[in-house]
Amino acid sequence: MVNLVRAELRKLLGLPTAWVGLVLGTLVAPVVVLLNAPYTRRAIAAGTLTDTSDLGLRDLGIGLIGPMVLGVIVVSSEYTSTGRDAPGARQLTATLAAVPHRLRLLAAKTIALVLVVAAQAAVTTAATLTLTQALHGEHVPVPAPARVAAAILYWTLTALLAYAITLITRNGIVPLTLLIINSSVVSVSYLLTKVTDLASYLPDIVGAQMFIRESDFPVEVPPVTAGLVMTAWIAALLAVGAVLFQRRDA
């Protein structure tokens, strides 16, 4: 298994797109904190921003593009055509020739993705929160370690969500577009919460309640429950993806 994980780490980190996801995902949240600093200071001074306990943690959301890219390409890179000479040829053939036991292969891929994303999340969370403390220290309480850990878990689960969906679609473009639009431009999940309370239990919405305190969602879910609900979503989608991957012709 160690060999398989090592091979999957090499595969992932050997892709230029993975580095786009890594660099972008790690830097964007701290940069936003830096750019927003003057406005945040003014808002605190003017008294319009009273609850500052989410400051920093809330800014992490924009960086989720990193884990989403990583989660998608771990799978989609297997299905990309390897060249114009052989349009049907894909890396997956080489992968399954080397590791024909499909569930072991998926386990190795999952572990490699979790290691990379958890490391990225730890770095960017530390950077974002340290920067927030440095800029607005006297106004912002230091977040409890559990909330920081929950933020890292949220990033990791988001990557696994993207990974599981791509395992089902076998194509990276659709899940990546939907996930990025949903997390940045128009949050379909959030709009759905206006229609039905059930939407509060969608993975991205419920997961955020693991570490964000102040929320305008109709249903407030305690952090541990939120984590369990999001984990259940991921486990279910991963199970579907794994069954399909096991059964389908490569």
Add this chain to the structure above:
Amino acid sequence: MITIDRVSKTKSGTRILHDVTFEARPGRVTGFLGPNGAGKTSTLRILLGLDRPQGGTALICGRPYRTLDRPLTTVGALLDGSGAHRARTARAHLRWVAASNGLPDSRADEVLETVGLTGDARKRAGRFSLGMSRRLGLATALLGDPEVLVLDEPVNGLDPAGIRWMRGFLRDSAVQGRTVLLSSHLMGELAETVDDVVVIDKGRVVTHGRLADITGGHRTLEDAFFALTATEAGGPW
């Protein structure tokens, strides 16, 4: 040793393989011959555990491919393309494959040298010509120094020097005791390389045996092939 026993496969409601049965033995080059669409690649994909048959078994050294541990040390396979992601260099591709089977990084450079790609080790696979992609695919197949080689249309896209090299390589492999199974729709290429022949047409094995026996009363393997498959010479394929 490769044993294919009554393998059948249905795709999109059409039966593409009907009880395909044959063997490929150690120390011999076995040619798997048939027109395009006859079922050669489908059979090899089932042999390599990529696709599932509806019936029958395909075994390598007595075991299904999917149950092999570190399979590259037993079987080397070459299918369509190189198998390398376009953005990866040849060396990076070979190194992850080597790592997955517990082989040392040094094997990557060794097999690159074997197939004559040492100078292109740092080039991205997406910029390879068709011939270079085939060589990289073959290099991947050789990483684990396997005793069985399964090659789908190995001379496709190779230049005359490459074809000559491949022929010598296949003969040498058999002399060293390896089991070599290769598919081709080019009869001329096959006649000079193979010991045994399996002819497949429309998903059925129409004949198999030693090259001399198959060619038998015909002038060339090509004549024998057309007589056996009843395909019009100069037909659309």
